[in-house]
Each structure stands twice: as C-alpha cells, then as structure tokens.
Amino acid sequence: xxxxxFFIGFFGLAxxxxxxxxxxxxxxxxxxxxxLFSQTALGAMFLSMQAEFLGVLQIMMMATEMSIMAIxxxxxxxxPGGLGEMDMTHQKRLSLIAGLVSFVGAVAVAVxxxxxxxxxxxxxxxQQTVDLGLELLGRSMLIFExxxxxxLTAMIAxxxxxxxxxxxxxxxGH
Amino acid sequence: xxxxxxxxxxxxAALFGVGIYGALSQTNLVMIMMxxxxxxxxxxxxLVAFWRFLHPDIPAGQMFVLIIITVMAIxxxxxxxxxxxxxxxKGSVEMEEAAELKG
Amino acid sequence: MTSVLILLLLALGAYLVAVLEAWIASxxxxxxxxxxxxxxxxxxxxxxxxxxxxxxxxxxxxxxxISALLAAVVVPLTPNLIITDLATGALFxxxxxxxxxxxLLMAGWGPDGAYAMVGGWRFLGQLIAYAMLIVMPITAVAMxxxxxxxxxxxxxxxxxxxxxxxxxxxALFFVAAMALAFLPPFDLPTxxxxxxxxxxxxxxxxxxxxxxxxxxVLIITLAAxxxxxxLGGWQGPxxxxxxxxxxxxxxxxxxxxxxGRAMPRIREADLLAWCWKLGIPLALLNIFLVGVxxxxxx
Numbered sequence: 001x002x003x004x005x006f007f008i009g010f011f012g013l014a015x016x017x018x019x020x021x022x023x024x025x026x027x028x029x030x031x032x033x034x035x036l037f038s039q040t041a042l043g044a045m046f047l048s049m050q051a052e053f054l055g056v057l058q059i060m061m062m063a064t065e066m067s068i069m070a071i072x073x074x075x076x077x078x079x080p081g082g083l084g085e086m087d088m089t090h091q092k093r094l095s096l097i098a099g100l101v102s103f104v105g106a107v108a109v110a111v112x113x114x115x116x117x118x119x120x121x122x123x124x125x126x127q128q129t130v131d132l133g134l135e136l137l138g139r140s141m142l143i144f145e146x147x148x149x150x151x152l153t154a155m156i157a158x159x160x161x162x163x164x165x166x167x168x169x170x171x172x173g174h
Numbered sequence: 175x176x177x178x179x180x181x182x183x184x185x186x187a188a189l190f191g192v193g194i195y196g197a198l199s200q201t202n203l204v205m206i207m208m209x210x211x212x213x214x215x216x217x218x219x220x221l222v223a224f225w226r227f228l229h230p231d232i233p234a235g236q237m238f239v240l241i242i243i244t245v246m247a248i249x250x251x252x253x254x255x256x257x258x259x260x261x262x263x264k265g266s267v268e269m270e271e272a273a274e275l276k277g
Numbered sequence: 278m279t280s281v282l283i284l285l286l287l288a289l290g291a292y293l294v295a296v297l298e299a300w301i302a303s304x305x306x307x308x309x310x311x312x313x314x315x316x317x318x319x320x321x322x323x324x325x326x327x328x329x330x331x332x333x334x335x336x337x338x339x340x341x342x343i344s345a346l347l348a349a350v351v352v353p354l355t356p357n358l359i360i361t362d363l364a365t366g367a368l369f370x371x372x373x374x375x376x377x378x379x380x381l382l383m384a385g386w387g388p389d390g391a392y393a394m395v396g397g398w399r400f401l402g403q404l405i406a407y408a409m410l411i412v413m414p415i416t417a418v419a420m421x422x423x424x425x426x427x428x429x430x431x432x433x434x435x436x437x438x439x440x441x442x443x444x445x446x447x448a449l450f451f452v453a454a455m456a457l458a459f460l461p462p463f464d465l466p467t468x469x470x471x472x473x474x475x476x477x478x479x480x481x482x483x484x485x486x487x488x489x490x491x492x493x494v495l496i497i498t499l500a501a502x503x504x505x506x507x508l509g510g511w512q513g514p515x516x517x518x519x520x521x522x523x524x525x526x527x528x529x530x531x532x533x534x535x536x537g538r539a540m541p542r543i544r545e546a547d548l549l550a551w552c553w554k555l556g557i558p559l560a561l562l563n564i565f566l567v568g569v570x571x572x573x574x575x
Contacts, residue, residue: 002178004178005177005178005181008178008181008182008185009181012181012182012184012185012188012219013185015185015189015215015219016185016188016189016192019188019189019192019193019212019215020192022192022196022208022212023192023195023196023199023200023205023209027330029330029333029382029386030330030332030333031205031208032208033333033379033382033383035208035211035212036379038189038212038215039211039215042215042218042219045182045185045219045222046222049178049182049222049223049226050226050230051222051225051226051236051239052363052364052365053236053365053368054222054236054239054240056363056365056368056369056372057240057243057368057372058218058243059372059375060368060371060372060375061243061247063372063375063376063378063379064375064378064404064408065246065247065250067378067379067382067401067404068250068254068401068405069204069207069208069250070382071398071401072204072254072257073204074398075261076202076203076204076257076261076266076267077202077204078266081330081389083328088200088201088202088205089199089200089201090199090201090270091198091199092199094198095194095195095196095197095198095199096195096199098194098195098198099191099192099194099195099198100191102187102190102191102194103187103188103190103191106183106186106187106190106191107183107184107187110180110183110184110187111180115179115227115228116228118176118178118179118227118228119226119227119228119229119230119231121230121231122226122230123230123231124364125363125364125365126364126424126425126426128233128236128364129364129365129425131233132233132236132237132240134233135233135234135236135237136237136240139234140234140237143237143241147241147244150244150248151244151247151248154248154251154252155251157252157255158251158252158254158255159255160255161252161255161256161258161259162254162255162258162259164262
C-alpha cells in the first residue's frame, strides 16, 4: 500500500463524496462550495499523480469558477439559504438509473480492459513544465491558437448576450 | 495493471455517474451546469491517469487536459450569459418552464 | 527544522505588521499593543449569531489563515530557507491565495447577517477586478526567469531587479496585492464605517482573533511575494541575505499600509472599470515588452 495509492484513493473518495453532497444539500451556496472542494480534491489527486502543473492549475481555476457559480446561484435561485427545503428535481428514477448505468459501464471497461504495464519513470515537475510549454507552442500550436480564438469568441458572445443597452437617461443609474 | 490506475479510473467513473444524475435530475439551469462540470471533471481524471500510468513521457496528454479546462471555463461563461438573458426575459431559469418550443 | 524556523519568522513578521498598523493608525509606536489586544480579544465572549450556517461560520477564518500560510510555503527568505521549492512555485502562490476569496465568502455567508453577506460578495467583485492583474505580471516575471521556481526567479534578478526591468508589472502587482489583502483603499469587504466591519462584523472572541491573524499573515506573505518577484529577494551588497529579506519585506509592508491612507475607498464599479479597461491592457503590454526585452538582451 504505497503512499501514492493511499493519496489517490483518499482524494478520489473526497471528490466523489463532495460531488454527491452537491446534489443532496438544500442550501445552494453549500452546493456550490461543495463542488469547489470536489474540484480541489481532484487537483490534489493530480498532484499525487505527479502532474504538478495541472494540479496547481486546477486548484487555482476551479476556486474562482465555482465562487462565480456561487454568486450566480444566489442571484437566480429561489431559496439560496436552503431553509425552505424545497425539492427541485424531476425524473428522479430515470436520472438515477442513467447515472448508475454509466458508472457501472465505465467501471466495467476499466476493470476488464488490459491496459498494459504501468509506467514507473515520470519526468520531474520542472522538466514536465518545460515539455508542456514546448508542446503547446510547437507541435500543438494550431490547437492552442484555436483555443485562444474560441475563448475570445466566447467572451464576446457572453458579453453580447448579457449586456443591457444603456440609454442616455439610465446611464449612471438615474 | 496497477491498482492506482484502477482507483483513478473508478473515481472518474463515479464522478461521471454523479454528473449524469445531476444533469438529468435537476430543474434549474445552474444546477444542470454543475452536473456538466462534474462530467468534465470525471473525464479529466481519466485523462491524467492514462497520461501518468501509461504514457508519462508524452506531454500531449497534459495538453488535452488544459484544453478541457479551457472548455469548462468557456461553457460556464456562455452558459451564464444565456442564464442572465433568460432571467431578464422570464424572471426564472427553471428549465421546466422553458417549454416554449415544445411540440 | 526549516519549516519551524520559517513559521516562527512568519509569526514574528505578522506581529511586526500589527505593530506597524497600530503605529500608522494611532501615531505612537508601542510594541506591546498587539499582544495585549490579542489577549483581550481571546478573553472576550464568543458570540454566535442566531441561525448561522455552522460549517461556513467556523471554517471561514481558519481557511483564511491556512491559505495565507500555504502561500508562504513556497516563498524563499534566503537561498536555503524555503519550506518547499515547488517546480511551479510562482503559480502555487496564486493558487493558494485564491482561497482567501473562498474564506471570505464563507465568512460572509456563514453568519446569516446582512452586512457580512454584502461584504463577502463585494470581495468576489474585487477578485474579478484584481485576479488578472496578479497572474499576468507573474507571467512576465516567469518569462524573464524562464522557470516557475521562486528561487530561480530571485537568481534571475542578479543583474537588474525586476522593478527596474518591468516597472509596469510591479505597479500592477502592487495594486493587485493591496486589493487581495483588502487593505485601504480596496477594503470593500471590511468597509469600516460603511458596513460596520463587513465580513468581520459578526465574529468575536477566538474566531475574530483567528480572522485578524489570518489577515496579518496574508499581508506579510504578499509583501514577501512582492520582494521575491520584483525586488531581488535576498540579494544586496553588505548585509547577510536574511537581513536584506527582512528589510525589504518590512519596507514593502510599510508602503502597502501607508499607500491608501489618503485615498477614499474605491467603489466596486470604479474598481472593475479601471482594472479591466486600463489594468489588463497594461498587463498585456507588459508581457509583450518583457518578451521583446528577453529576446533582444539575452
């Protein structure tokens, strides 16, 4: 029982548990922050799998994204504190069955496939970062640039959808 | 076949299952998006596990994960833009009420 | 052993920040004021609001302290005095400091009080303003050092400190660091006078002591990060490296505490407008200029 196996198991269990809490709790802010800690546990799992850059990146970005999700929940949902204990679900049996079937299917593929020998030599973290940078700007430059253009398009699209036209009379709020 | 790879893949499968349950069972758009985030997180765990335990010398595995993180951010941005527009038009983001195009 | 020494130095630094803050606020220097104030705070009654979100109420201040300590783990005080020299150290500082936001959201939502909640969500708006202004100057600094190791970043400044090499980046990082530590004029979450203490309003006794301690450790960690990224870390002519580190960190802390004293609190809308319309183009320009300089002068 090596340390790596323990940490992968522990953080994986934490991630799944927080993921289940997301849909079991009535308080919306608790739901968003539970998702945040689920993603943090995943980032810690990446760190224990020696993907250091990805782990740190995941921890950093998901905290910001899930906090923004928290404020959107407070803006849009009827009972963000959860004290009313409303049940906001539909087609429960179908979704439960779908979730279980997909879980069992994925586990079956994982257990019954022959993945080959596990690799044991991993480049160290500094070398990984250098290699990732060279890969991004070398062989996968097209993908990187396309991702950049897609992000720009998404920013413009989101702003265009969400913006309210400001007439002369209601600029500055009066 | 290492036990660590199996643990990581089972975690990915569990997150995927929870995400599908959430995305299908919730009525609010924001909660559905949380389910989708969990599905993408499950895929990411699988990718990192495959990179680490099968091909650690190929950086393209990590690059794929970077692209998925980017996709998560983009999907959240546009999704929340749409949610704001819907909220302004109708006063709620409940997907049960969004049946205007239904046959 | 190194870890214990660094944690002791951090505690000493946080104490000195408290002394400095009291000196700047009241005008006379008294070395015992923070200790007496801390003891008084611990002796006071711990009032719990009527229906708090218990988990958030308890975890908020602790998470603030933990995130500030985690960020201090990768900051080098001398070439050998660093708890862990992570290969992605410069990014890890930012990753740890983002949890300051999560801590303040918890501290804001937890007590089930209006002022605290407004303070907490205001900090989220502040984060959207300063987040890019922290990460982009770090990118430019890492470009010059060609590594994310914090020790390598200090070593790369041996010829010329980054404050001279990338002054725009320094200005942006300094302002964003003040906004992260919610120091005046960016103290929207704990707007004294307007929100009656905001995020700190509903806390008392031990939890308030932890919250205030977390804030002090955050200030000194940010000052240490500024010194490592822009002021050459431990490098200097006659004194030993630890003396230079200490002097520079205290100087940066004093500047951060003094800088906002004469300015009114910046409104949320103005902060967002200035940071996104002026700050981010400047940060991108900084990256471009540093890229050109790095290629032209190897």
